[in-house]
Amino acid sequence: MTTAHPEFRELVAPHLVALYRSAYRLTGNRSDAEDVVQEVCMRAYTHLAALRTLEQPKSWLLKIAYRVFVDGVRRRARSPVRASAEDFDATRSSDEPSPEERAEAELAERRLLAALTKLDREQRALLALQVEGYTLAELEAMTELSADVLKARLYRARVRLGKLLAADGKTPTLALVK
Amino acid sequence: MTMSCNDIAQILDTHRSARLAPAERARVDAHLAECADCTAAWHAQNELLALRVPAMPATLLERALLASRLPQSAPARRARLAVVVGSVVLAGVAAAAVTIVSLTGWPSAEVPSTASGEPSAPSAEAPSDSVMPAEDPSAAAAQNDLPTSVELVETGRLDVIPLVRENPQYPPQALAKGLGGDVQLKFDVTAAGTVENVSIVKSSDAVFEESAAAALSQWRYLPRILAGKRVRHEGVHTIIRFQLSGDNDTPSDPRQEEAAQRAVREYREYGGGLTVALDRLALDDFRGVELQLDEMQAVYGTERADLWNFYGYLYTLQANYARAIDAYEQAVAVSLRAPYPSSGPIVPLAKLYFARHQYDMALKTLLRPGLPTNGAAPPGISRRLSDEATALIEQLRALGVTEETLVGR
Numbered sequence: 001m002t003t004a005h006p007e008f009r010e011l012v013a014p015h016l017v018a019l020y021r022s023a024y025r026l027t028g029n030r031s032d033a034e035d036v037v038q039e040v041c042m043r044a045y046t047h048l049a050a051l052r053t054l055e056q057p058k059s060w061l062l063k064i065a066y067r068v069f070v071d072g073v074r075r076r077a078r079s080p081v082r083a084s085a086e087d088f089d090a091t092r093s094s095d096e097p098s099p100e101e102r103a104e105a106e107l108a109e110r111r112l113l114a115a116l117t118k119l120d121r122e123q124r125a126l127l128a129l130q131v132e133g134y135t136l137a138e139l140e141a142m143t144e145l146s147a148d149v150l151k152a153r154l155y156r157a158r159v160r161l162g163k164l165l166a167a168d169g170k171t172p173t174l175a176l177v178k
Numbered sequence: 179m180t181m182s183c184n185d186i187a188q189i190l191d192t193h194r195s196a197r198l199a200p201a202e203r204a205r206v207d208a209h210l211a212e213c214a215d216c217t218a219a220w221h222a223q224n225e226l227l228a229l230r231v232p233a234m235p236a237t238l239l240e241r242a243l244l245a246s247r248l249p250q251s252a253p254a255r256r257a258r259l260a261v262v263v264g265s266v267v268l269a270g271v272a273a274a275a276v277t278i279v280s281l282t283g284w285p286s287a288e289v290p291s292t293a294s295g296e297p298s299a300p301s302a303e304a305p306s307d308s309v310m311p312a313e314d315p316s317a318a319a320a321q322n323d324l325p326t327s328v329e330l331v332e333t334g335r336l337d338v339i340p341l342v343r344e345n346p347q348y349p350p351q352a353l354a355k356g357l358g359g360d361v362q363l364k365f366d367v368t369a370a371g372t373v374e375n376v377s378i379v380k381s382s383d384a385v386f387e388e389s390a391a392a393a394l395s396q397w398r399y400l401p402r403i404l405a406g407k408r409v410r411h412e413g414v415h416t417i418i419r420f421q422l423s424g425d426n427d428t429p430s431d432p433r434q435e436e437a438a439q440r441a442v443r444e445y446r447e448y449g450g451g452l453t454v455a456l457d458r459l460a461l462d463d464f465r466g467v468e469l470q471l472d473e474m475q476a477v478y479g480t481e482r483a484d485l486w487n488f489y490g491y492l493y494t495l496q497a498n499y500a501r502a503i504d505a506y507e508q509a510v511a512v513s514l515r516a517p518y519p520s521s522g523p524i525v526p527l528a529k530l531y532f533a534r535h536q537y538d539m540a541l542k543t544l545l546r547p548g549l550p551t552n553g554a555a556p557p558g559i560s561r562r563l564s565d566e567a568t569a570l571i572e573q574l575r576a577l578g579v580t581e582e583t584l585v586g587r
Contacts, residue, residue: 008243009239009243012239012242012243013239016234016238016239016242017234020234020238021231021234024231024232025229025231029500030232030235030500030501031500031501031504034235034238034241037238037242038241038242041242041243105228105230108225108228109228109229109230112225112226112228112229113229127222127226128226130191131223131226131227131229133193135192136191136192151187151191154187154190154191155183155187155190155219157222158190158218158219158220158222158223159215159216159218159219159222160218160222161218161222161225161226162217162218162219162220162221162222163218165218165221165222165225166218166221
């Protein structure tokens with residue numbers, strides 16, 4: 001079986017978890033996150049020569065991820081059902097305590113993910129990457145926005161999200177049977 | 179000293195909101211008490227920080243590397259295969275068609291005579307001007323190596339669909355006489371998806387029996403899942419119909435015949451790939467199955483309903499229901515675009531929605547337009563569905579979900 005260039009594996013593997021985490025925050029569900037990661041790898045592979053000269057491959061990979069997400073590129077065509085908030089995958093790794101807390105957290109996450117779908121893709125992408133822990137300087141490099149524009153957009157995105165959450169607070173987002 | 183909105187934004191931007199000194203925290207609270215925007219922003223940031231990110235799937239690196247290695251070639255292959263699939267289906271014009279009518283899913287040996295797929299008189303659809311000249315047995319023998327098209331006609335209570343089918347040989351004696359016919363067979367699908375205990379229930383002519391049984395023994399299925407486990411499924415029925423097709427467009431063009439031959443070879447390769455996946459499944463090597471499916475998808479593209487179906491099956495076994503739903507949705511979408519839509523993914527998909535309490539989605543899935551429907555129409559439902567689908571609809575009705583209560587229909 002042929003496989004990707006071994007050097008590519010060495011360059012990408014150390015950053016894959018960071019890439020996946022950001023992709024999950026961008027997309028809000030695991031399968032779309034995986035699609036983003038795969039798309040990023042496919043694009044990065046075609047630029048292997050450039051990749052090996054970079055000092056920080058990670059921020060370059062994240063920059064591609066940001067573009068992939070904001071441009072709405074999907075490797076696989078999705079059925080329209082995917083777009084609804086109901087379909088966000090709320091399952092996670094298994095370090096949860098009590099079932100009650102877990103249910104509570106799950107509901108909060110569903111609300112958050114539902115609210116995020118109402119932001120435009122750029123706002124959502126900025127929030128995702130910022131919360132993932134990147135500095136403003138790193139965000140500037142990924143998004144090619146100036147610091148002032150970036151700060152203003154981040155603030156507006158947070159305000160909008162907070163208000164969506166407040167407005168949505170009492171509406172259960174689980175599928176209810178009539 | 180009071181804080182400004184800019185100060186709040188700066189705290190959030192620099193990831194300091196969770197570790198403020200008490201005095202600073204008090205000043206933040208004072209500002210938030212007076213500023214609705216900053217309250218919203220602060221709340222949003224906390225919610226975002228609380229979102230837990232699942233662990234990266236262990237196979238993602240391998241899959242990403244796999245995807246990376248054929249960035250350009252995949253679409254080209256996909257386009258070519260679409261043609262190939264078409265010619266497999268159409269290959270019947272080159273020789274004789276073997277139609278496989280699967281009547282599966284109930285344990286008794288009775289085939290309901292009301293099933294829409296009940297074979298009609300064997301010769302009813304065999305035109306008299308057969309493409310096989312009866313007076314030329316050598317040509318008939320040569321043609322016998324050509325693709326006979328396998329057409330899966332779903333009927334009745336289908337809940338088991340063969341994934342890998344070996345084409346039956348059209349018996350030369352039957353070809354020479356221009357004879358068509360049906361064989362109804364009964365068999366078990368093992369927990370590994372292989373076929374055992376093949377027996378003939380009835381046939382229109384004994385000449386077809388051996389060939390039908392030999393082919394069927396080679397078929398592979400996705401084993402039935404019961405309570406999360408793969409189980410043996412006994413008493414599955416299938417009807418294999420041997421049919422001479424008399425279309426006028428007999429391929430005189432050798433290139434066309436060559437293409438048909440190539441189609442058969444590629445179909446074999448494809449079936450071989452699926453067999454590898456099934457063998458790994460039998461060994462509980464789920465990761466191996468997924469890698470094999472990924473590899474096949476990279477080669478054959480995303481327009482293969484049975485690959486998506488297999489993903490759905492695999493994720494269901496692994497209790498990864500969100501991904502299973504995603505995969506089955508793809509299977510449905512692809513199937514709807516195919517020349518012969520299959521209802522294969524419908525029931526598993528509906529069951530998954532049901533298990534996740536998305537009852538409306540479950541019913542909508544069962545009633546999705548454009549897919550073949552068979553069996554009797556349940557009361558109050560405007561479509562005819564398989565028994566399994568009907569049972570699910572009854573369960574939904576018990577929960578108060580019916581066609582009338584569906585939102586947005």
